Amino acid sequence: MNKKLIFIAPLILFILMVGMLFTGLGKDPTMLESQMIGKAIPEFNLPTLYEPNKIITHDDIKGPALINVFASWCPSCYTEHPYLMQLQQSGEVPIYGLNYKDTRPKGLKFVNDLGDPYTTIIFDERGRLGIEFGVYGAPETYVIDANNRIVYRHVGVVSDIVWQETIKPIIYPEESGQ
């Protein structure tokens, strides 16, 4: 019995380790968990993209809404943009834009060429508001509830599937019957 145990123990350890490593396989190591979940949106006062003299603050943001971090230098933002237009036209949710670490002419060109799905666009040239949000790469989309608390962060492109299956049930739980 004891001798058997000695031979079986390494096998059990091996299986445990395989199991542990296997669970890590599907995970994307570049996905970071947001630290902002459950917290109010960070305080800020920044100009809008359209008007350098018009300052908006966190109080101008009215949830439930999405805050979409985008930039003209971000390739995936171009991929994401047509769906944001579609989502805005559906009227399901207001989308605020956070033009992150961009220059004003390039940011303006982005929305003028492709269309503007945003209620307001916050112009965060230095990227400091982005850091307050914990942004580490555009596009990122923060889901905020009626109390302006961040309830979810989506890193990467928002598509119809992401909206229908992930974001919508979080932002409107009663409608999705969950």
Next chain:
Amino acid sequence: MKILIQTVMLTFMLSLLPQTQAEIIFYNFDDPVKEERFNKLISVLRCPKCQNNNLADSNSPLSVDLKDIIYEQIHAGKSDAEIVDFLKERYGDFIHYKPPMNSSTILLWFGPFLILVISAFFILRYLRMTKASDTVVDETEAEHMAKIQAWQAEVGDSDNTDTQVQDSTLGDNNR
């Protein structure tokens, strides 16, 4: 030949130098203590955008911003712990190379010691078992000899000298 290779290598490396320098942003410090703290912090803090790069080694725009923030906060009189906490609040434990001790990292911290203890236990057990089984072999041998003796006694002392030889051998084995 060696000198030639070295010259070629040096020329090659020198040709890379201006480009490399263009990428580095210099931070000026009036106080060497602050500079040391800055260098220490950017070496233990990780670039959130990169998988395994500290801030010091990363030139990603986000890392540059974070380095600026660290620079500013050092000059604003913040302590190292306050700066690390500021970044952890926004980017999580990922930002620091040293993982904190909590329920999800307990295995990471103590796993190696656990494996050490378990392996030590099994190795000791194994050693003790082989020792024990050695004794078992000795006993059976002794028993075996005793049996032979008994058997010889039963068969009858047809050959007395042989039994005596066996006896002496047995005596040697037991010593």
